[in-house]
Amino acid sequence: MSFPWAKHYEPKQPLMRWLDEKLPLPRLVYNAIGAGYPVPRNLNYFWNFGVLAGAALVIQIVTGVVLAMHYAANGTVAFGSVESIMRDVNAGWFLRYAHANGASMFLAVVYIHIGRGLYYGSYKAPREMVWLLGVVIFLLMMATAFMGYVLPWGQMSFWGAQVITGFFSAIPLVGDTIRIWLLGGFAPDNAALNRFFSLHYLLPFVIAGVIILHIWALHIPGSNNPTGVDVKGEQDTVPFHPYYTAKDGVGVAVFFLIFATFVFFSPNLLGHPDNYIEANPLSTPAHIVPEWYFLPFYAILKSFTADFILPAKLWGVLAMFGSILLLFFLPWLDSSPVRSANYRPTYRWFLIVLVFDVLVLGYVGGAEASARNVMMGQIAAAYYFAHFLIILPLVSAAERPRPLPNSITEAVLSKHGGTAPTKTALAG
Amino acid sequence: MATVENNIPPGEDPAPYHEPAHDPRRRDFINIAAVSFAGVGAVAIVLPLINQMNPSADVLAQSTTEIDISKIAPGQAIKSSFRKQPLFVRNLTPKEIGEANAVDVGSLRDPQTLAERTKAGKENWLITLGVCTHLGCVPLGAGEGENKGPFGGYFCPCHGSAYDTAGRIRQGPAPQNLHVPEYNFTSDTVVTVG
Amino acid sequence: MVRLISLVIGAGFVFVLALALFFTAKDAIQNPAPHTAEHEFHLHPEDINLSSAGWFGKFDRQQVQRGFQVYKEVCAACHSLKYVAFRDLQKIGYSEAEVKAIATQWVIEQPSVNPETGEPATRKNMPSDHFPSPFANEVAARAANANALPPDLSLMTKAREDGSNYVHALITGYRDQPAELLKKFPDAKTPEGLHYNPYFANLNIAMPPPLTSDGQVTYSDGTKATRDQMARDVAAFLTWTAEPNLEARHAAGLAAVIFLMVFIYLTWGAYQNVWREVKH
Numbered sequence: 001m002s003f004p005w006a007k008h009y010e011p012k013q014p015l016m017r018w019l020d021e022k023l024p025l026p027r028l029v030y031n032a033i034g035a036g037y038p039v040p041r042n043l044n045y046f047w048n049f050g051v052l053a054g055a056a057l058v059i060q061i062v063t064g065v066v067l068a069m070h071y072a073a074n075g076t077v078a079f080g081s082v083e084s085i086m087r088d089v090n091a092g093w094f095l096r097y098a099h100a101n102g103a104s105m106f107l108a109v110v111y112i113h114i115g116r117g118l119y120y121g122s123y124k125a126p127r128e129m130v131w132l133l134g135v136v137i138f139l140l141m142m143a144t145a146f147m148g149y150v151l152p153w154g155q156m157s158f159w160g161a162q163v164i165t166g167f168f169s170a171i172p173l174v175g176d177t178i179r180i181w182l183l184g185g186f187a188p189d190n191a192a193l194n195r196f197f198s199l200h201y202l203l204p205f206v207i208a209g210v211i212i213l214h215i216w217a218l219h220i221p222g223s224n225n226p227t228g229v230d231v232k233g234e235q236d237t238v239p240f241h242p243y244y245t246a247k248d249g250v251g252v253a254v255f256f257l258i259f260a261t262f263v264f265f266s267p268n269l270l271g272h273p274d275n276y277i278e279a280n281p282l283s284t285p286a287h288i289v290p291e292w293y294f295l296p297f298y299a300i301l302k303s304f305t306a307d308f309i310l311p312a313k314l315w316g317v318l319a320m321f322g323s324i325l326l327l328f329f330l331p332w333l334d335s336s337p338v339r340s341a342n343y344r345p346t347y348r349w350f351l352i353v354l355v356f357d358v359l360v361l362g363y364v365g366g367a368e369a370s371a372r373n374v375m376m377g378q379i380a381a382a383y384y385f386a387h388f389l390i391i392l393p394l395v396s397a398a399e400r401p402r403p404l405p406n407s408i409t410e411a412v413l414s415k416h417g418g419t420a421p422t423k424t425a426l427a428g
Numbered sequence: 429m430a431t432v433e434n435n436i437p438p439g440e441d442p443a444p445y446h447e448p449a450h451d452p453r454r455r456d457f458i459n460i461a462a463v464s465f466a467g468v469g470a471v472a473i474v475l476p477l478i479n480q481m482n483p484s485a486d487v488l489a490q491s492t493t494e495i496d497i498s499k500i501a502p503g504q505a506i507k508s509s510f511r512k513q514p515l516f517v518r519n520l521t522p523k524e525i526g527e528a529n530a531v532d533v534g535s536l537r538d539p540q541t542l543a544e545r546t547k548a549g550k551e552n553w554l555i556t557l558g559v560c561t562h563l564g565c566v567p568l569g570a571g572e573g574e575n576k577g578p579f580g581g582y583f584c585p586c587h588g589s590a591y592d593t594a595g596r597i598r599q600g601p602a603p604q605n606l607h608v609p610e611y612n613f614t615s616d617t618v619v620t621v622g
Numbered sequence: 623m624v625r626l627i628s629l630v631i632g633a634g635f636v637f638v639l640a641l642a643l644f645f646t647a648k649d650a651i652q653n654p655a656p657h658t659a660e661h662e663f664h665l666h667p668e669d670i671n672l673s674s675a676g677w678f679g680k681f682d683r684q685q686v687q688r689g690f691q692v693y694k695e696v697c698a699a700c701h702s703l704k705y706v707a708f709r710d711l712q713k714i715g716y717s718e719a720e721v722k723a724i725a726t727q728w729v730i731e732q733p734s735v736n737p738e739t740g741e742p743a744t745r746k747n748m749p750s751d752h753f754p755s756p757f758a759n760e761v762a763a764r765a766a767n768a769n770a771l772p773p774d775l776s777l778m779t780k781a782r783e784d785g786s787n788y789v790h791a792l793i794t795g796y797r798d799q800p801a802e803l804l805k806k807f808p809d810a811k812t813p814e815g816l817h818y819n820p821y822f823a824n825l826n827i828a829m830p831p832p833l834t835s836d837g838q839v840t841y842s843d844g845t846k847a848t849r850d851q852m853a854r855d856v857a858a859f860l861t862w863t864a865e866p867n868l869e870a871r872h873a874a875g876l877a878a879v880i881f882l883m884v885f886i887y888l889t890w891g892a893y894q895n896v897w898r899e900v901k902h
Contacts (some may be wrong), residue, residue, distance in 0.1 A: 033630045083705045083777075087706075087710070087866060095872050119758070243900070246892050246897070249891055249892060249893065250886065250893045252889075256885075257882040265677050265872070273780060274781070276781035277781045278775075291689045303639060304638065304642055315638055326628075329628065332625075336882060370655060371650035371655060375647060375648050378640075378646065385631075385632050388628075388632070389628040389631055389634070390633065393625040398771060
């Protein structure tokens, strides 16, 4: 890769040498996630979440392929086929709960991963392409999660499909045509269920492909780090293996413990009771909400209640898509040369406010539409847009950052008590 | 490399990664144990992934079939279904029983007598799966007017296996006689298969 | 340029939201949301502490069997249980022979086809059959129940918030409409044909009280069949029908958690080993 001190792959066994000549796959892995990839030595636990997201995708694909062996995508039997998985298929309940909760785990991990990128400025040059591909992955994940939630064909599945395809009807002139085209009918039914199933099976593999691009783009500049300072030399890095494979091992183990707690002890905590009622096109549940990971966006949608030039519904849909699409422009909205928010005292506070803001939006998204909640959502949504589109460009131009360390190594050593002689030095 | 080393601040180790310096055995043990545990965990997860392809509880539960045999005249047969497989129930004529018993059992590919393949006192009721033991086609001979083959029993059109009046393989590629499922007579006119 | 456009778009969104906020506030002041009877008189079910609740909960098979008896003798007249099969009863302690007897003696027969004529017919239930529905279809169910549809009960305890407790609370929660409610909300009088029940979402349920007297069911294990006891038992039974694999799940979960705790300890140790010589 781009660091001259990266270790080179040297196969020792004849078989591996033979393979390296014909198909250098082990070399590729070695350079990507092996000893051949030098990584800053000061990464904290937030850097585990990329690997965890990869693990979560693998879990979703494996359990999903298996569930597809038993699931039937037809409105008359879909709900029953899920129940038969839960009751009659060997270990079916485990696979289905793992898949349902795995989606939540995947999104949770990815949200932390995105938050890490925001805080430490991982979206900035030279890693803009990594960030852009990441936003693409996020969009694909949202589409996949939505279509997967429709498949059990419960009440929330059905009305979720109805409402989300309803977004498209806000588009002037062609909206209804697009919606009917998406559903293959006037309301969600077999046609919609079948195409959602087909795409729900396809998209994870597209995600896997974009992840490969995401990692490829990452390996050109190398990983960012908590100081945001560029790697200056070999002493700033350690090889990915064994150092970060060992650290990721801890992260994966903790991830599995949390995941297992959900799957085995509260598998329906993140779900909604109404989805255990079979879809009924003639009766809408009293209180429809999306899955928790969409609640902040749902709150933004609901916050636009006033017509102004455009109808309120169109504003809501534009704002909801805009709230994600603006992430594509982030690398160019933030002009500060400093990456890590640790060295950006003003911006740091705004970021912390943003985290709470998104939590408030999440609450409002799931809460009933009382005047108090709607107003809370409107203020929170306004901050969300103001943060990215107004505050970030202005603050990044005006702010005086704190002095950066000269190098990663200097930052590490000062954290451990200045430059006093250390055991490491003696051992060397 | 040399220029890189010149940048190292004083007191810092030029090569931050090492082989373990002391007590290597205990530390190796933990590393190996961690990797082994990951392996055990992977196996524990793979087992349900494999087991899910076995028949589910609802499939296993539908494994008994009751058949009314009161309307099958001697010389006739019916096709029923057992575990989603065709099942032949045949009421043999005395002549067919005689033919079956006249065969030298020692000369058969899969040596069995008619008595071994039917219930005592009910030798005229030949109940077999309608699945050719070669590659699983349904043999002809149970339906009215179907080709019963050169031995008067069943004939498989796929690859030419011929079964006799006791459902035993006599000619063609099939290795075994037609399988006899577990069954019993719940009354004179009702058979419970499975 | 990008930043200029973003400022304009950002200001636009904030302006529209400010406008929306203004109108929401104005509307809230001018037309404050009316209080509703549901809001004030709806009650959350109290906890009945079923043995299956909690992380290591297991079914009380005696209780689940009693609950099945209540379902059979009371609920089954109107409510289907279509995702549960007779064979499943073996998991709550009935023998194979008992299950066969329960299936063949079940009052409602399984729809089938007359083998002679092809006309619709019924036949006796077999252990492999699912519980038959008391009504042929939704229209028939509504026709027999004053246009109310008795819901399927297989998943009831998962299809309601706090479902196990809800079933018990709902069945025992019938009462006269409080005078205070009628005083505050004169329009909220329970309509003719409905029944006041504060545990039901909109307070007025179509189902008449199913358990009307103590001893409505005679338990063979000597438990006194009070209304409360019957409601608890049927809640336990419906908890089982909704989640029949609960015990296997809890057992597997315990094993998984212990395994993963050890695994975390080992990976942590390996991590410390690998990084022993490197400051980070």
